[in-house]
Amino acid sequence: MTVLLFKLLFTYAKMGLFTFGGGYAMIPLMEKELIQVHKWLSMQEFMDIIAIAEVTPGPVAVNCATYVGYKMAGVWGAAFATIGVVLPSFVIVISIASLFLKYKDTPSVKAVSKGLRAAVTAMIASAALSMARASVVDVRGIVIVGLVVLGIFKMKIHPIICIFLAAILGIVLWGGAMSVPGL
């Protein structure tokens, strides 16, 4: 148990340390570590957790850590994973904050962060592809992907609303809505 708690702490600290750009930038790391290296989650579970993390308040990466930690080792697991994911932020921001403010506009720092952003773009796209392979298996899935992309880019619908609309579509398309009481 203790071993698992520290594994959660270190795994999440490692991911926190190498996440640049916030938001979904941690997803490629989580996919690799949680699904492939540690086999803590299936791809489907991972995607469900992302959806839950997105519709609940708070940073998605932190929410995911809490959820996965709880699933693996209960409340203590949730605590260790959550502390792990914010620990590098804490240490780095406090120790290099003043240094960073001095150097953030230097060509070196800007050049490195340009390179990082280009790679993060690729890695998030790659994660989207693996997710599509695992979850978009028929025309219903393709329709929902298309509708949500349209919703986000053309109609500027908030991601949380997209997820709720997709849930309703899912109940209609996969559940046979007629048989569900109350609908």
Added chain:
Amino acid sequence: MVPLIQKEVVDEKGWIEAEDFIDILALAQTAPGPVAANTSVFVGYKLVGVPGAVWALAGTVLPSFIVILVIAMYFARIADSAVIKAAFSGIRPAVVALVASAAINIGKTALHDIKGVVICVLAFLAVAIIGIHPIPVIIGSGILGYVFFKDDEAAVLKSQ
């Protein structure tokens, strides 16, 4: 979350000057880790030192920690119901779309020239095709970014 933080600490409480907040945000986005966590650590640290950073971070994380904990405790019980399963069958393709659109949004700000595209393509090949762990790819792309863009950025700085 960032607009909320800004409204609260700059407009309402007046803890941080608007200009300083822009610096804090630049730091939060460049430093590793979740942006909201970085922002709260920096704001707390600036105001009250290390204890301020600890409390600000706890304040940022705790509400969602409790909410997620409660959801995680009860989700397992309803996860097997037919309706929930059907709902998540619809949600998963939506997650694909959200993640893909995040890639597009970051790409719009990151890929301005052929050099950026080269790094992007190399990183994609490394992660998606060869299956290399993202961490060495991130380190490599930082180095490539330095080599590719340093002279450009220096020129930009000079022209300003």
